[in-house]
Amino acid sequence: MKTVRTVRDLRAALSTQRSAGASVALVPTMGALHDGHLELARRARAENDVVVMSVFVNPAQFDDPADLAAYPREEAADAELAVGVGVDLLFAPPAEEVYPPGFSAWVQLDGPIVLSLEGAQRGVGHFRGVTTVVTKLLGMAAPHRAYFGAKDAQQARVVRALVADLNIDTEIVTVPTVREPDGLAMSSRNRRLDPAERARAVGLFAALRRAQQMTSGGERRAEVILVEAGRILAEHRIAPEYLALVDADTFLPAGTVGARSALLLVAAQIGDTRLIDNVRLEAPPSVR
Amino acid sequence: MKTVRTVRDLRAALSTQRSAGASVALVPTMGALHDGHLELARRARAENDVVVMSVFVNPAQFDDPADLAAYPREEAADAELAVGVGVDLLFAPPAEEVYPPGFSAWVQLDGPIVLSLEGAQRGVGHFRGVTTVVTKLLGMAAPHRAYFGAKDAQQARVVRALVADLNIDTEIVTVPTVREPDGLAMSSRNRRLDPAERARAVGLFAALRRAQQMTSGGERRAEVILVEAGRILAEHRIAPEYLALVDADTFLPAGTVGARSALLLVAAQIGDTRLIDNVRLEAPPSVR
Numbered sequence: 001m002k003t004v005r006t007v008r009d010l011r012a013a014l015s016t017q018r019s020a021g022a023s024v025a026l027v028p029t030m031g032a033l034h035d036g037h038l039e040l041a042r043r044a045r046a047e048n049d050v051v052v053m054s055v056f057v058n059p060a061q062f063d064d065p066a067d068l069a070a071y072p073r074e075e076a077a078d079a080e081l082a083v084g085v086g087v088d089l090l091f092a093p094p095a096e097e098v099y100p101p102g103f104s105a106w107v108q109l110d111g112p113i114v115l116s117l118e119g120a121q122r123g124v125g126h127f128r129g130v131t132t133v134v135t136k137l138l139g140m141a142a143p144h145r146a147y148f149g150a151k152d153a154q155q156a157r158v159v160r161a162l163v164a165d166l167n168i169d170t171e172i173v174t175v176p177t178v179r180e181p182d183g184l185a186m187s188s189r190n191r192r193l194d195p196a197e198r199a200r201a202v203g204l205f206a207a208l209r210r211a212q213q214m215t216s217g218g219e220r221r222a223e224v225i226l227v228e229a230g231r232i233l234a235e236h237r238i239a240p241e242y243l244a245l246v247d248a249d250t251f252l253p254a255g256t257v258g259a260r261s262a263l264l265l266v267a268a269q270i271g272d273t274r275l276i277d278n279v280r281l282e283a284p285p286s287v288r
Numbered sequence: 289m290k291t292v293r294t295v296r297d298l299r300a301a302l303s304t305q306r307s308a309g310a311s312v313a314l315v316p317t318m319g320a321l322h323d324g325h326l327e328l329a330r331r332a333r334a335e336n337d338v339v340v341m342s343v344f345v346n347p348a349q350f351d352d353p354a355d356l357a358a359y360p361r362e363e364a365a366d367a368e369l370a371v372g373v374g375v376d377l378l379f380a381p382p383a384e385e386v387y388p389p390g391f392s393a394w395v396q397l398d399g400p401i402v403l404s405l406e407g408a409q410r411g412v413g414h415f416r417g418v419t420t421v422v423t424k425l426l427g428m429a430a431p432h433r434a435y436f437g438a439k440d441a442q443q444a445r446v447v448r449a450l451v452a453d454l455n456i457d458t459e460i461v462t463v464p465t466v467r468e469p470d471g472l473a474m475s476s477r478n479r480r481l482d483p484a485e486r487a488r489a490v491g492l493f494a495a496l497r498r499a500q501q502m503t504s505g506g507e508r509r510a511e512v513i514l515v516e517a518g519r520i521l522a523e524h525r526i527a528p529e530y531l532a533l534v535d536a537d538t539f540l541p542a543g544t545v546g547a548r549s550a551l552l553l554v555a556a557q558i559g560d561t562r563l564i565d566n567v568r569l570e571a572p573p574s575v576r
Contacts, residue, residue: 011457102399104397104449105419105449106396107395108396113392135395136455139455161392161393165393167428169299
């Protein structure tokens, strides 16, 4: 595996294989790799000729400087993990390569998919930072496919809207969330949890799983589902920033779980660590 | 020459040659072709294997609905002219192909290059409309090179900043302004001038040419140049929206004409028609 730090070197490293018709995959990450990231890379490896993983902690998408400063950075360990899953090229640019002096471009979407939930909690700059850096990374690597985790469901939806709206010729692949044995969604932030916080954090998926069980059992009313999921969060002493059932396409609140796919999303501070998770809810065919 | 109206057909029409390593040029236009556009296409033809011309009157960059409505549209004549200069593919999408229902993305730059002159006169939406549609067109056609006219000097500068900031892998080529025998810059809007307006319009380039003569003769002071150029505009009964000498890179006001390239730009309403023009001013080596 080769590591490159400039756009010029990235493009040069890809040019021969690209000219020969090789398919290129991009796995964008902020480093601090866990098995969720590795699953993206494994999927990319299986579906493409060349796998590029970017490791870049994007300052533009952090509303909170403390969160940015505390975000784990461990490139040597990341590189070893990337080799292990068959990444061909690690792209780890310094911040000034991505945002050079005089940089002044922003890519911004509008509407509920960027304004609700994470957009409301993290501020309008968050998704603007995401859409800008993703546009840039897709421009840099020009991949045929790019891989995003379903744990960041709203981000995945935003990125799909971005490539559609800006006619970026990259297929966006969303890969199911990878979980710890007790259900906690893999996240680079999990390592910041102390043992007591780690025990409470399991409440996030417990609440979501309970909702899945309810819909499997025929419950379709959002209000009933949200009350019960909220009760399970409270049992784990979790006060959510949001717990919301939305249409998976529009991110508008869903009153019922129906034939259209709905997402149940939760965000909460566990101690000093902010975690998010979500599941897809679908009414069983019999009650649609 | 083939005409296509959807992004899918455009990409399909290009895919075989692109896979075979052909270089692709894009000449973005709003139609109503004149010799300035044709010069872009001739240059693209000389430098590339495949030449795509887009014809799309971009509603997003018009601040004034009346200006948008009055903008000339004549696709049959445009197609004939495009054939004549060797365009391979005419891409003429309907508005809903470019801005489908639910479209919500904007690409926006910041700083003097978008806020000054045309940005100030036409409103913040103008260059946002330009940068958004250019990002989209470059995404649709993925050209190796795209051709823009020097008559729209600020637009060309903005597009260069756009591709740099968003890492779009397209070379931006700026082609010198094509002029009528009396010096009037070619523009789709010229045909709206009545004979008396057409006679006055020559004052735009007369003023710019006088400035060029002054700097060739050693004059470096912006104030002296602007006063004299303004006098020539007044002789032609032209009250400019702006007449400005700026650094060609930063678009900040230039106090003198020096070794760094400066642009003298003018915009004016001639009757109901808004025209712009510019020249590059450089001090002769002896007085640098």
